[in-house]
Amino acid sequence: xxxxxxxxxxxxxxxxxxxxxxxxxxxxxxxxxxxxxxxxxxxxxxxxxxxxxxxxxxxxxxxxxxxxxxxxxxxxxxxxxxxxxxxxxxxxxxxxxxxxxxxxxxxxxxxxxxxxxxxxxxxxxxxxxxxxxxxxxxxxxxxxxxxxxxxxxxxxxxxxxxxxxxxxxxxxxxxxxxxxxxxxxxxxxxxxxxxxxxxxxxxxxxxxxxxxxxxxxxxxxxxxxxxxxxxxxxxxxxxxxxxxxxxxxxxxxxxxxxxxxxxxxxxx
Numbered sequence: 001x002x003x004x005x006x007x008x009x010x011x012x013x014x015x016x017x018x019x020x021x022x023x024x025x026x027x028x029x030x031x032x033x034x035x036x037x038x039x040x041x042x043x044x045x046x047x048x049x050x051x052x053x054x055x056x057x058x059x060x061x062x063x064x065x066x067x068x069x070x071x072x073x074x075x076x077x078x079x080x081x082x083x084x085x086x087x088x089x090x091x092x093x094x095x096x097x098x099x100x101x102x103x104x105x106x107x108x109x110x111x112x113x114x115x116x117x118x119x120x121x122x123x124x125x126x127x128x129x130x131x132x133x134x135x136x137x138x139x140x141x142x143x144x145x146x147x148x149x150x151x152x153x154x155x156x157x158x159x160x161x162x163x164x165x166x167x168x169x170x171x172x173x174x175x176x177x178x179x180x181x182x183x184x185x186x187x188x189x190x191x192x193x194x195x196x197x198x199x200x201x202x203x204x205x206x207x208x209x210x211x212x213x214x215x216x217x218x219x220x221x222x223x224x225x226x227x228x229x230x231x232x233x234x235x236x237x238x239x240x241x242x243x244x245x246x247x248x249x250x251x252x253x254x255x256x257x258x259x260x261x262x263x264x265x266x267x268x
Contacts, residue, residue, distance in 0.1 A: 004121065004154065006100060014098045015091040016119070016156050020080035026088065028119035030072045034089040039082035044074050048126055071117055071126055071147075079122075090119045090156065097163035099220060101155050101183070106218070111190075112147040112157055112183040121153030157183060161224025168215025178211040179225030185217035 004026065005019045015034050018026055027048050036042075080086040092098055098118060101110055117126050129148035149155050159182040168174060168188060175193070184190065191212045213219055 006154065006156075008098050008100070012095050012097075013092065014096060014158075015089050016098050016100070017087055017089040018119070019085050019087055020078070021085055022080055022083050025077055025079040025122040026119055027075050027077050027122055027124070028088075028090050029075055029117065032090040032093065032118055033076065033078070034091040036078060036088040037086040039080065039084075040086050040088050041079045041081050043077045043079070045077050046074060048075055048120075048124065071115065077122065092118065092158040094158075094160055095224070096158040096160055097222075098156055098158050099163055099165070101157065102153070103149065103155055104152050106185050107187075108150055108152060109186045110149045110155065110157075110183055111186060112149060113159075113181060114147060116147060116157040116159065116182060117149060118156045118158045120149070120151070120155035124149060124151035124153060124155050157220075159220065159222035161222050164221045164223070166219050166221065168213065168217055168219060170216040172215040174213045174215075174219065176211050176213060176221055177225065178209065180221045180223070181211055181213075182220040182222045184213065184219045187215075188217035188219055189214040 004021065004024060006016055008014055008016045020026065020040070027045070033042075078088045103110060103124065111129050127148040127150060129146040149157075163182065166174065178192070181190075191214070192209050193212045194209060
């Protein structure tokens with residue numbers, strides 16, 4: 001099978017351009033395609049398009065489990081049926097970085113946060129990865145479910161903010177905000193640790209728990225977890241609503257209502 005080539009473009013809002021040799025395919029998430037050449041054939045497939053020994057029912061069940069990992073129930077297959085190389089590009093859905101991972105170098109498996117998968121060579125499967133420890137499931141930031149991406153070839157994952165790749169030596173420990181964890185090789189142990197002090201946990205701004213990653217293996221971390229981005233956007237939206245004459249009148253109205261309510265209670 002000819003190897004595909006790719007190029008990741010952009011700084012903060014990245015996209016990846018993939019060059020498909022003749023008779024090769026990639027599978028991408030719905031809505032991720034940015035552009036493609038004329039002779040690329042597109043087909044909608046259930047899940048990631050991988051076959052099942054149980055027929056259509058089995059494929060639907062696999063697609064349903066895949067949807068629990070933050071991906072769509074259907075995806076799109078892009079195939080080059082021409083006799084010349086053809087391009088297709090996929091864009092990240094947010095202020096993200098894109099990283100290409102060769103699953104062959106990872107032992108055929110990669111564990112990722114929900115929604116990390118962007119695109120990959122045909123034959124790659126996105127499965128459920130349950131957190132076996134209850135403590136990890138409840139307090140790990142990613143919940144009980146993560147993505148297990150298996151197969152051979154290249155897979156493209158995306159993360160919010162800047163992206164850091166680290167290699168952990170055997171028994172090396174790295175403590176991180178659990179929301180910053182994007183992906184890890186299956187050889188890395190993932191545990192949840194208590195912050196240690198009540199004052200630090202309550203007022204330190206980092207929460208009650210952090211993730212402890214134990215090598216050997218590779219880990220990928222993001223600088224801007226989606227929960228932080230969502231919180232900042234919500235705060236900006238709230239502050240934006242108070243700007244201008246309309247916003248000030250709205251705040252004045254709220255103050256008057258509160259005062260009238262309070263005075264009414266005093267009079268009774």
